[in-house]
Amino acid sequence: MTKVVPVILCGGAGTRLWPLSRAKYPKQFVEFEKGENLFKTTVARARKLVHCKPIIVCNEAHKYYAQRNLNELSQESQIIVEPFSRNTAPAIAVGALTAYESDKDAILFVMPSDHAIQGEEIFKRALKQAVNLAERNYLVTFGITPNKPETGYGYIQGGDSIDNLGFKVEKFIEKPKRENAEGMINQGGYYWNSGMFVFKARVFLEEIKQFNPSIYNCCYEAMEGITENNGFISPKNEYYEMCPSDSIDYSVMEKTKKAAVVPLNIMWNDLGSWSSFHKVGKKDENGNVRVGDTLLLETTGSYIHSTNQIIATIGMRDVAVVADKDAVLVSSLNRVQEVKTIVKYLKEKKRNEANLPPVVHRPWGTYESLARGECYQTKRIIVFPGQCLSLQLHHHRSEHWTIVKGTAEITLGDSVREYSKNQSIYIPVETIHRLKNNTSDNVILIEVQCGDYLGEDDIVRLEDIYNRA
Known part of the structure; x- marks a missing residue:
């Protein structure tokens, strides 16, 4: 050919x-x-x-x-x-x-x-x-x-x-x-x-x-x-x-x-809707397509998809139930095309659920928000082998990093040193910092942010290997 x-x-x-x-x-x-x-x-x-x-x-x-x-x-x-x-x-x-x-x-x-x-x-x-x-x-x-x-x-x-x-x-x-x-x-x-x-x-x-x-x-x-x-x-x-x-x-x-x-x-x-996934998916004896942790009682002809927690249904018929960590959709299968109306509403309200998934991917790895309240946020961050965060600072928040897996090279002001499992570091407001993973394993850390503004746009990048500076 x-x-x-x-x-x-x-x-x-x-x-x-x-x-x-x-x-x-x-x-x-x-x-x-x-x-x-x-x-x-x-x-x-x-x-x-x-x-x-x-x-x-x-x-x-x-x-x-x-x-x-x-x-x-x-x-x-x-x-x-x-x-x-x-x-x-x-x-x-x-x-x-x-x-x-x-x-x-x-x-x-x-x-x-x-x-x-x-x-x-x-x-x-x-x-x-x-x-x-x-x-x-x-x-x-x-x-x-x-x-x-x-x-x-x-x-x-x-x-x-x-x-x-x-x-x-x-x-x-x-x-x-x-x-x-x-x-x-x-x-x-x-x-x-x-x-x-x-x-x-x-x-x-x-x-x-x-x-x-x-x-x-x-x-x-x-x-x-x-x-x-x-x-x-x-x-x-x-x-x-x-x-x-x-x-x-x-x-x-x-x-x-x-x-x-x-x-x-x-x-x-073309898999344009959840009804399409029901159509092409492998069905059980009751005509249900089940993905993830599910428990279905007297449920027929439905699409049930869980990414994290168990979904239990009773007496349901011809429905789609799709659960992510931060949002759940429940709809009749014959109306799943209308999901775009929900997305439009979420965008108008500037809700994160319309744009960002629970686990956000970055060129260096991923982060996931674990808890958020007034003036604080906790994240789980994974930095892939050979990758590094930008050299940066924040105007409105301080950060506390605790390494829970791996060894990271951390820059804090003029200091550069390695931190390993169970070690922590405090990053004050407007302090230049960076984390590098020079190893062949993932580095996992828990980040606690404190401040009057915690938006992702409060990042001043001074250097960045991914050309985002």
Whole structure:
């Protein structure tokens, strides 16, 4: 097979999967099963299908999640960091420009990072057909063979056959009403729009330049002369900010005469809601999908997910119960799409539960708030091997650090010394400090903050190896 470059898009917010998915911890990185997430699964799938170093396109807020997951998979990649979210057309455009810079004949295999797919051998055969069409300068999308009149997906109508490899696209259909979806299923020749594509980088760039020159020009200028820095490729802010925010379907696929569709008869789900997780999950004898510590009495047809504490239900039917450490969702399964309304309310009230997960990831490790009250907060902090916090100070709070595991090098003013398990240090207000982990094991500490303001923005970074200073 021709060398194909995967372009994996992971810019989605996944607000309908709250409370596990948050604005700064979207669904593709959430561990719905221990040690596994959708991003890792997508990267592993791409590696099996095309055996080529992928291009990852992600948001600024999520770049370290992507990098850490790729390191865990021992997967080399190029990571393009969007300074602003700009929908799929610009994301694919910067990926295409990057691939084209290295190989003028590059064929891209574009896929979202948050879909559930089963049927690898069928997919491999369909991909081979799509690459064959891409070599003939078609812009190819995969159309999922529908098994019911789904109203939550867009549809593609296939037209004339192209040498038994696929079909020319007759038209794209927005998410239909149920009666229209039923009509398309009965008629045949219609497919769910999967959001996965195969095409030459050159051909895609030519088409987007023709049909949406603003996107092309902004992306071209944003990527001109860009080099990799600390493992990341960052488009220039001033040009990317001006880029229109449009989907690939609207910008290119609905306008081009080169669109083709390859049918794909596999299990596919975009996992856009908790009902989707119930649909694809392994069910018990009562039709329940259970994740984590659960006790279900006379409960049927439900999705119950616990990340920490036990969830017990009695006499429930067709519900979703999802519990994180700081928030619990209870909803009828047929109304879980409305979770985005709750997220909108939480954002309007500036509640942390809308944006930050209980365990917050940083490039150096993680922190978790254990207790908070008037003028104090307690955190559990983990610093990964070889990582360090920025050299910093705080204007409004003092801190007490107690090491509970490992050995850390701590800077306090002009002093630098090592602290180990059971040792503590007091950091007064406006005192320069830093913690380094020079060992091969995690350092774990308990931090107690005291002060009249405890916000995360009360950090003055003087030096930072992650370029946040």
